[in-house]
Amino acid sequence: MTGLFTFLGVDYGQWKAVSKTAVRADFRVPLTQSGESYSLRTVRGLLMTALVHGAIGLAGAFIVFFNRDAVLTGTIVLMYLTFVLGTAVLMQHGATMLSAVDYLILGPRPVSSRTFLAIRLTNILFHALLLTTFMALPPILAFTLAHGVSLARGVAAAAAIYSWATALTLVLAASYGGLLRFAGVARIERVLAYMQLVVGLLMYGGLMLASRTLGREALTEATMPAEPWPWLIPPAWYAGYIGIATGQASGAAWARAALSLAVIGALVALLRGRLGMDYFMRVGELSAAAQPVAPARSSGGWMFRGGEARAVALLVFAHFRHDLRVRMGVLGILPLLLFYIVLGRDNPEADPFVAGPAGRPDVIALAVLLFPALLTQQFASSESYKASWIYTVTPADRAQLVIALKNIAIAYFLLPFLLLVAAIYAWHSPHLSHALAHTAILGMVSHLALQGAVLLNPQLPFARPTEKMSSSAVLLAWMMFVIIGGQALIWLLPRTVYVSWLKVAAAAGGLVALTWVLNRLIAWRVRATPN
């Protein structure tokens, strides 16, 4: 073991000591003022993560049982994994690569750049592989048991899943490391914004392309597309391991499997080489970078001018501009929304007031429902969460703070998105009024869904420590809930509400009334909860 570390230029003793501590620290989430115990939060976070990812894994296992083409089903499972891991790294763990937090501890110690990078990578890989494990167990079992028991198929599926998870995580980590090296500290915030969008677009766009290549037939009868398509789908290279284990691999599949391993090797070489040599220094520069002087103008936006709302607006804007984690989280959502919009445009209902065939969801509507809750999740935690003492020692109304956070997400993020959505519907629909009414109803339902989420779990802005274990699980759980509930709602709307303008008006009135009630309930709940 130590020989491998020596080859990689990593000090084994330092790597082991710091990596163990880092993982321990991730599980020991700092106490908030609620005084909740470490162990309870950790166990809850782990359970949530296991449940959500296990459920996604079960969907993958289901497919394995219903289609006999093991390479195809393996590819589909790996695409699910790409979505889960990619979202987690884009919105959460990628920031670890650029974080200067532990640099202040390790900077003055005799730790080499490669060791520092290895410690960071280990932490990201640990979390990525933990998520992978929760998700992978059902499909691995399915590959072992479906269509006749085969241990070799199960082992090959596990190898494919873990190799792809490692490769994907290393690609994303190397992208952030490369950004630090090539963009330079001065431009990193601006370049990071573009990179977050580009990586997201590549990932979700790639997934969309792959799903279209694979999804032309009914799932039970689909087979792996003919050459050369599998070369364009990296998960298919790794899924090829399963074909090799069952003796069904072509020469091309062998070549792709060899390529998949070469990719991991190349990534390790890249990280060991140039990226690893000056990574420590780059993070150091980032931590000590001279901060630009901000313009004297007020930066909280014009909509929220006083009291708690003004305070929260200032915090949200400052975090979005200057907090890498928040910025990356928000910008990580945008490609996901674009992915939904493109999927929706591919399958547009000409008129949202006319019921489409069952099983064809309005994907754009799902994006509207998902967006606000995904967004406010990013504004609940902060590296500087301890500064939330100011909410407690000032006469600020905590209910107003919670509600202001919701309102700011709606005003500055959801409303512009709704304008875009209205334009898309208007483009496709023969009736402008139908497009506008549908968008308005969706906006109100989306707001209501956000209120529901806030009522269940009211959170002060930037007052919670960043928790690596549970936040991506919460996001995924919320996405699953909205996708299921949203589909039902979207199916119901043209059949029950859009049948007459009177019913549309009544529904809108009902939604406004519900919104008012929920706002009251949120305020009551927050005020009734002790500090």
Place this chain on the structure above:
Amino acid sequence: MIRTEELSHHYGVKTALHGLNLRVEPGEVLGLLGPNGAGKSTTVKILTGLIRPTSGRALVAGFDVVAQPLEAKQRLGYVPEQPALYETLTATEFLEVVSALHHLDPATAAPRRDELLELLGLGEARHQRLNAFSKGMKQKVVLAAALIHRPDVLILDEPLDGLDANSARVVKGLLRSLAAQGRTILFCSHILEVVERVCTRIVIIDKGRPIAEGAPGDIAASTGSATLDEAFARLTGVRDADEIGGDILRALERS
């Protein structure tokens, strides 16, 4: 005015405060002293509304901090022991946030904020983000945040921590002036020389109970000590500092 009545607090089975009775009058600077874990921070956290007492009452400017927290906090300025700040904000933005939380009119708060930052020597740095600030500069921002709404009551936990000698002198003078204006000040510090100079009265607590109270000179005299430092060591039962230093050196040489 600050008042606590039979104030107690338990952390699980551990009792941090045992029925503490404290009274700080307007115009007074009370030094709250005690060894680590004596209950000072718990007292301050209760007075500032960060935690609730297990029993007893705490009043700030005549308002019960549990029953009328918003009224109490409107009149309270607080400097915490650690100046935790939202570091992505600039000094100006942070004070803008605090002003908004105090519902100050932006037109009134802006000149007051700029003047405070200027007087505290942060005029040029006011548009820089707080993560570029030194510890002393952050401390000044927290001080400005405690003063911006002109509170009647100030609770200061190690307010001079990190400040350079000149800034510390300014703050000490400021505290005396604020007290002279009739404001109530509770001052917690481990630096006894500062406490001796700034405070009009001192309460020493240990294990959640008051063990001495009076003017600094009176406390020293009552224990037969030449200085407050010596009196503090005697009252809190600490061994001779030189002796402990010698023991540490010997332990290092042994291992």
